[in-house]
Amino acid sequence: MARLAKWLRLAALIGGAAFVAVPSIPAVAGVDLPKLEKGKGEKCVEETQFMRRNHMDLLKHHRDETMRKGIRTTKHSLKKCVECHASETTGSVAASKEDFCAACHSYAAVKLDCWDCHATKPGKNPLPQMGQGGQVGQTSPLMASTQNGGSK
Numbered sequence: 667m668a669r670l671a672k673w674l675r676l677a678a679l680i681g682g683a684a685f686v687a688v689p690s691i692p693a694v695a696g697v698d699l700p701k702l703e704k705g706k707g708e709k710c711v712e713e714t715q716f717m718r719r720n721h722m723d724l725l726k727h728h729r730d731e732t733m734r735k736g737i738r739t740t741k742h743s744l745k746k747c748v749e750c751h752a753s754e755t756t757g758s759v760a761a762s763k764e765d766f767c768a769a770c771h772s773y774a775a776v777k778l779d780c781w782d783c784h785a786t787k788p789g790k791n792p793l794p795q796m797g798q799g800g801q802v803g804q805t806s807p808l809m810a811s812t813q814n815g816g817s818k
């Protein structure tokens with residue numbers, strides 16, 4: 667966690683060179699940093715540097731707005747993240763520890779509850795998972811269960 671935070675800060679400092687520089691840092695530091703699959707398309711919804719450090723705030727903020735005010739924009743949609751960042755191998759952002767969203771998080775020991783309700787694969791219903799009584803059915807691709815949907 668601390669190491670990743672340090673890495674992210676360092677990456678931000680290095681700025682535009684980060685993509686080139688990052689792989690060489692762990693080699694020097696002897697730290698095994700997560701290897702990320704590149705997202706689809708030319709670029710992310712915001713600057714890569716910004717996304718590295720602030721994606722959590724974007725998502726949470728967006729979620730709060732969606733829930734409390736009924737605002738729903740698509741720019742920072744979680745569904746979109748999944749569409750671009752799903753792995754070539756598993757088709758998911760969090761099925762294996764190498765998948766995009768899971769790679770950093772397992773490294774940093776961050777655990778998300780998002781996937782209890784939200785699909786980790788584009789255009790698919792999420793797998794039924796523990797908690798929330800998630801059910802696979804004719805729900806929106808985003809949602810497994812609306813049962814407890816408003817409570818978070």
Ligand code: HEC
Binds near residue numbers: 746
């Ligand atoms: C208990 C179920 C539940 C959990 C857990 C949950 N959400 Fe949601 N989320 C919902 C529901 C319900 C909606 C509204 C669905 C809709 O608008 O179609 C939603 C909508 C969203 C949206 C806006 C719609 C979109 O496609 O972007 C975002 C962003 C979002 N959630 C992010 C998160 C993140 C990040 C987490 C984990 C930190 C999370 N959610 C965890 C139920 C959940």
Ligand code: HEC
Binds near residue numbers: 706721741750
């Ligand atoms: C249109 C496709 C697309 C969408 C939608 C998208 N991304 Fe990205 N994302 C990318 C690409 C491409 C990169 C790599 C950009 C680069 O090489 O500079 C990237 C980079 C990132 C990074 C930095 C990865 C690293 O190497 O450090 C994070 C974190 C990230 N995205 C999270 C998200 C989140 C969270 C969402 C949803 C809010 C999202 N992305 C939506 C395409 C996308």
Ligand code: HEC
Binds near residue numbers: 718767774777
């Ligand atoms: C470049 C590494 C990296 C990538 C890639 C990444 N994350 Fe994160 N994420 C982190 C770190 C580090 C934290 C913890 C930040 C903190 O604790 O301040 C975090 C935290 C979060 C949180 C907040 C968790 C909480 O409980 O507060 C959410 C939500 C989140 N990430 C969603 C995503 C999603 C969705 C993706 C894939 C689209 C993704 N992240 C990809 C590094 C990453």
